[in-house]
Amino acid sequence: MAAKKARCGARAKTFSPDAPQTPRLLKTVAQAAQSRHAGQGEAARLASTYLTISGLREEPMPTSFADPFEILDFWWQAGPEKWFARDDAFDTEIAERFSDIQQVAAEGGFDGWAETPHGTLALLLLLDQFPRNLFRNDPRAFASDPKALHIARMSLAHGFHRAFPKNARIFFFLPFEHAEDSDAQQTSVDLFRQLGDEQGYLYALVHMDVIRRFGRFPHRNPVLGRTTTPEEQAYLDSGGFSA
DSSP: OOSOOOOTTOEEOOOOTTOTTSOHHHHHHHHHHTSTTTTSSHHHHHHHHHHHHTTOOBEEOOGGGOOHHHHHHHHHHHOHHHHTSOOHHHHHHHHHHHHHHHHHHHTTTTGGGGGSHHHHHHHHIIIIIHHHHHSTTSTHHHHTHHHHHHHHHHHHHHTGGGGSOHHHHHHHHHHHHTOSOHHHHHHHHHHHHHHTOHHHHHHHHHHHHHHHHHSSOGGGHHHHTOOOOHHHHHHHHTTOOOO
């Protein structure tokens, strides 16, 4: 790309459309981007690019400039060693760069991303993965799971996961594995089996077993304010799997 789009966590100075160095076209673009409709079209994206290449970006970028490719780039650069490990520094980085965007996604602000494979994947990361880093031991870690599951089901119907390599497809499937729902768990098991991911398939089977036994994940009970049954407590005391 001739000019890389600004990262979501970047910062921008206050920008005046009347700055003398701003070409007439960019003045128009900047005015459009600063209107109450900022981020709704190509004008906002062009303004974002201009602010990046002109070195004017210092203040927090508004969520209207959020770019799914930037989220995907961040996630791939982090890699598997950080995806499923507890890493306070990684959690902090996600919070600093994406906490506002995650909230917007949870409120439906980026639902339009679900129209494309890459947008869907970025949205699923925001709804299903990032909350688990942002809100450990907090009910909000699971609050957007139903929305993620809905989007994952739509994506599956479109076959969006097939646009990505094997190690990326799992993030289209994890909303099913995280759901406290037997049908979703069966879908998860089927997807990981078809993927040929032996370890992922094993985890999917364990998740499904927990839901079939208890109808929910017992380890979430304290965080969600649920009363743990004696059977669930015995399971947890025996080292039962958490999800």
